[in-house]
Amino acid sequence: MNGNLTFLLDIAIILIFANLGGFLSRKIKQPAVLGQIIAGLVIGPAVLGIIEESSAISHMAEIGVILLMFIAGLETDIDDLKASSKSSALIALGGVVVPFVLGFLALKLxxxxxxxxxxxFLGVILTATSVSITVQALRELKKLRTKQGVGILGAAIIDDVAGIIILTVIIGMISPTESSNILLVLGKIALFFILSMAFGIIFSKFLTKHSEFICRENRLLTAALIFCFSLAFIAEELGVAAIIGAYFTGVIFSTTPHRNRVSHEIQRISYALFTPIFFINIGLGVKFNNVSGVIGISIVIILASVLGKLIGCGIGSKLSGFNNRESLQISIGMIPRAEVALIVTNLGLSMGIIGNDIFTSIILTVLVTTIITPPMLKLAFDDKEKESKRKLVKKM
Incomplete structure (x- = not known):
C-alpha cells in the first residue's frame, strides 16, 4: 500500500476502537469518553502498539477538540455566561493560586x-485546565447547561488567560531574552476579545439579515466552519488557546436564529469522525518510558494537581454561593490537564528549566487526571440526583 495512505487504515482502526470503548464504558454506566481514552491507551505505544502517533491523526484530533468546544459554545446561554462572570473569576482565582503553590511545595518535598x-515552572504547569474532557463528560450527563457547567467553562477560560500571563512573568524572571513583554502579551489577549466581540456582532447581524441565502444547501454549515476555524487560528496567533476561539465562535452562533441547526449539523460530523479521534489520540500520546524511576515524584505531583483544583476551585465556588455538592462538582470538572499543560511542559523542557523527570511526571498527571474526571463527575452528579429522589419519596 502507498505509505502516504496508511493513515486511512489507522483512522478506520481508531474509529472501531473508539466506538467499542465508548460502548463498553456506557455498559458499566460511565461516560463514553472514558472508554475512548482507555481504548487509545490500549491500541497505542503504551500497550499493544497497533497505532502510532502521526501528524495526520494529530491534526484531525485538533479539529476534533475545536469542534467540541464550538458545540460547547453553541450550548451556552450568553446571559448565563454573563451572570456567572463573578463566580467564574473566583473559581479561576482559586484554581490558579492553590495549584501553583501546591506545585511549588510538592516539588520541594x-x-x-x-x-x-x-x-x-511546575506551579505554572499545574494551573492549566483542560476543559474539553469535562465538556464531553457533562454533555453525556446532560449537565453542560447547568450553572455548574457554565461556571466551569467561564473559569477555564480565565484559567488559560491567567496561565499565559503567569507563564510570561515567570519566563521573564528566569530568562528575560526568551520572554515577550508582559504588556504586549496583555495587549494581544485584549485584542483577541475585542476582535471576537466585534466580529461576533457583525457576523450575527449578517446571518440574521441574509438568513434565506445562507440557509440554502450547506452554506450555513460551511459559514460556521469558516468562522470557527478562523477565530480559533486568530486566538492561537494572539497567544490565547485555539479552543477558546472555537468556544467564543459557538457563543456567537448561539445568539443567531440558526443555533439549533448549526449545532445539529456540527455534532453529526464531529461525533462521527473528529471527536473520537481526539480522545483516542490522548491515549496514543502516552508512553511509559522511564516511569519506574520517577514514580515517587509523579505521585506527589499528581496529588498536588488534583488537590490543588479540588481545594482552590472548591473555595472559589463556596465564596460564589454554590453549596457543598455543587462546589465539589465544579472543582472535579476543573481537574483535567492536557493540551495547555503539555505545551508549557514542552516549553520548559526545551528551555532547560525542567528535566525529564518532571516531564514524565506531567505526562502521567495528564493521563491520570484525564481518566479519573469523567467517572468522578458522574458519581458527583448521580449522588445529587439520588438524594433528590429520596427527598421526593419522603415527602410523598
Whole structure:
C-alpha cells in the first residue's frame, strides 16, 4: 500500500476502537469518553502498539477538540455566561493560586535538590485546565447547561488567560531574552476579545439579515466552519488557546436564529469522525518510558494537581454561593490537564528549566487526571440526583 495512505487504515482502526470503548464504558454506566481514552491507551505505544502517533491523526484530533468546544459554545446561554462572570473569576482565582503553590511545595518535598525555577515552572504547569474532557463528560450527563457547567467553562477560560500571563512573568524572571513583554502579551489577549466581540456582532447581524441565502444547501454549515476555524487560528496567533476561539465562535452562533441547526449539523460530523479521534489520540500520546524511576515524584505531583483544583476551585465556588455538592462538582470538572499543560511542559523542557523527570511526571498527571474526571463527575452528579429522589419519596 502507498505509505502516504496508511493513515486511512489507522483512522478506520481508531474509529472501531473508539466506538467499542465508548460502548463498553456506557455498559458499566460511565461516560463514553472514558472508554475512548482507555481504548487509545490500549491500541497505542503504551500497550499493544497497533497505532502510532502521526501528524495526520494529530491534526484531525485538533479539529476534533475545536469542534467540541464550538458545540460547547453553541450550548451556552450568553446571559448565563454573563451572570456567572463573578463566580467564574473566583473559581479561576482559586484554581490558579492553590495549584501553583501546591506545585511549588510538592516539588520541594519530592525533589529537595530542585531549583526554585523548577518549582515555579511546575506551579505554572499545574494551573492549566483542560476543559474539553469535562465538556464531553457533562454533555453525556446532560449537565453542560447547568450553572455548574457554565461556571466551569467561564473559569477555564480565565484559567488559560491567567496561565499565559503567569507563564510570561515567570519566563521573564528566569530568562528575560526568551520572554515577550508582559504588556504586549496583555495587549494581544485584549485584542483577541475585542476582535471576537466585534466580529461576533457583525457576523450575527449578517446571518440574521441574509438568513434565506445562507440557509440554502450547506452554506450555513460551511459559514460556521469558516468562522470557527478562523477565530480559533486568530486566538492561537494572539497567544490565547485555539479552543477558546472555537468556544467564543459557538457563543456567537448561539445568539443567531440558526443555533439549533448549526449545532445539529456540527455534532453529526464531529461525533462521527473528529471527536473520537481526539480522545483516542490522548491515549496514543502516552508512553511509559522511564516511569519506574520517577514514580515517587509523579505521585506527589499528581496529588498536588488534583488537590490543588479540588481545594482552590472548591473555595472559589463556596465564596460564589454554590453549596457543598455543587462546589465539589465544579472543582472535579476543573481537574483535567492536557493540551495547555503539555505545551508549557514542552516549553520548559526545551528551555532547560525542567528535566525529564518532571516531564514524565506531567505526562502521567495528564493521563491520570484525564481518566479519573469523567467517572468522578458522574458519581458527583448521580449522588445529587439520588438524594433528590429520596427527598421526593419522603415527602410523598
Amino acid at each position: 519530592a525533589k529537595p535538590s530542585a531549583t526554585t525555577n523548577e518549582g515555579l
